[in-house]
Amino acid sequence: MASILPASNRSMISDKNTYAGKRFVHVKNPYLDTMDEDILYHLDLGTKTHNLPAMFGDVKFVCVGGSPNRMKAFAVFMHKELGLKGGEEDIKDICAGTDRYCMFKTGPVLSISHGMGIPSISIMLHELIKLLHHARCCDVTIIRIGTSGGIGIAPGSVVITDTAVDSFFKPRFEQVILDNIVTRSTELDKELAEELFNCSKEIPNIPTLMGHTMCTYDFYEGQGRLDGALCSFSREKKLDYLKRAYKAGVRNIEMESTVFAAMCGLCGLKAAVVCVTLLDRLNCDQINLSHDILVEYQQRPQLLISNFIKKQLRLRDQML
Numbered sequence: 001m002a003s004i005l006p007a008s009n010r011s012m013i014s015d016k017n018t019y020a021g022k023r024f025v026h027v028k029n030p031y032l033d034t035m036d037e038d039i040l041y042h043l044d045l046g047t048k049t050h051n052l053p054a055m056f057g058d059v060k061f062v063c064v065g066g067s068p069n070r071m072k073a074f075a076v077f078m079h080k081e082l083g084l085k086g087g088e089e090d091i092k093d094i095c096a097g098t099d100r101y102c103m104f105k106t107g108p109v110l111s112i113s114h115g116m117g118i119p120s121i122s123i124m125l126h127e128l129i130k131l132l133h134h135a136r137c138c139d140v141t142i143i144r145i146g147t148s149g150g151i152g153i154a155p156g157s158v159v160i161t162d163t164a165v166d167s168f169f170k171p172r173f174e175q176v177i178l179d180n181i182v183t184r185s186t187e188l189d190k191e192l193a194e195e196l197f198n199c200s201k202e203i204p205n206i207p208t209l210m211g212h213t214m215c216t217y218d219f220y221e222g223q224g225r226l227d228g229a230l231c232s233f234s235r236e237k238k239l240d241y242l243k244r245a246y247k248a249g250v251r252n253i254e255m256e257s258t259v260f261a262a263m264c265g266l267c268g269l270k271a272a273v274v275c276v277t278l279l280d281r282l283n284c285d286q287i288n289l290s291h292d293i294l295v296e297y298q299q300r301p302q303l304l305i306s307n308f309i310k311k312q313l314r315l316r317d318q319m320l
């Protein structure tokens with residue numbers, strides 16, 4: 001594991017990579033220490049080309065989501081909510097040199113898009129975690145704000161994930177490394193999920209619940225949809241699967257939570273997943289919401305997270 005501390009200080013690091021009460025982001029790769037330069041290719045950033053501690057050292061909250069527009073909208077919203085100087089035009093895409101991901105920073109909040117699915121978010125997370133490590137960030141909370149399909153709950157409900165599970169309803173993420181399958185835990189920060197749930201009680205008219213989130217490798221067959229280009233199962237089999245998922249505690253389905261939980265957990269980031277549901281999969285497969293409703297639903301997790309961040313910052317100020 002690479003360390004940002006001089007060797008003489010390493011005995012002061014606890015198991016959780018804390019130092020003098022601070023929780024640092026850690027990487028678990030001995031080769032990183034031996035590299036003269038680290039190019040974060042898909043973010044268009046690097047340790048020699050950018051002063052990462054100066055650019056990102058104050059980051060305390062990282063919010064990620066699939067869509068670039070949603071993550072830009074979230075950064076603009078946070079900027080206003082935090083009462084920071086300057087307007088929307090000042091919030092620029094830090095990764096503009098690449099069209100793989102978008103990244104916006106406002107005060108201590110970083111907002112990044114990750115595209116769709118496990119491979120896409122995984123590449124982004126490798127580079128983001130290295131970025132936070134190189135920038136010497138500490139006490140970082142990371143939250144995925146996404147969309148999902150609900151099971152047995154009203155569309156527009158917000159699900160705070162207590163456990164991310166795979167398609168077999170198991171709390172694990174299987175990563176193929178060389179020709180081995182490595183199984184990693186998908187445990188999320190329970191305290192953070194509880195805090196978010198308590199925060200949601202202060203926001204009227206947005207039904208919010210805690211439940212398991214199932215993460216799949218595909219939107220269509222992988223989520224038991226009958227409306228893809230391919231479908232090899234019956235309506236009865238689909239409903240039987242989704243009802244078994246519900247019985248196992250699954251309340252929504254998306255495509256990133258297991259790898260997100262696994263990677264953030266291994267690297268010392270406090271992580272949560274908060275997704276709005278766009279439909280009830282027990283009733284339908286197609287998303288037929290109007291544009292306005294879709295936009296409003298996507299703002300629901302943003303509203304909750306912005307309230308949470310403001311609360312945390314107020315608490316921190318009181319403690320200083």
Ligand SMILES: O=P(O)(O)O[C@@H]1C[C@H](O)[C@@H](CO)O1
Binds near residue numbers: 145147255
């Ligand atoms: O964060 P988003 O809304 O992209 O999350 C879900 C899971 C997939 O990436 C995508 C499928 O529509 O939405």
Ligand SMILES: O=c1cc[nH]c(=O)[nH]1
Binds near residue numbers: 150254
């Ligand atoms: O049904 C849905 C809706 C959004 N995202 C998903 O992964 N599934």
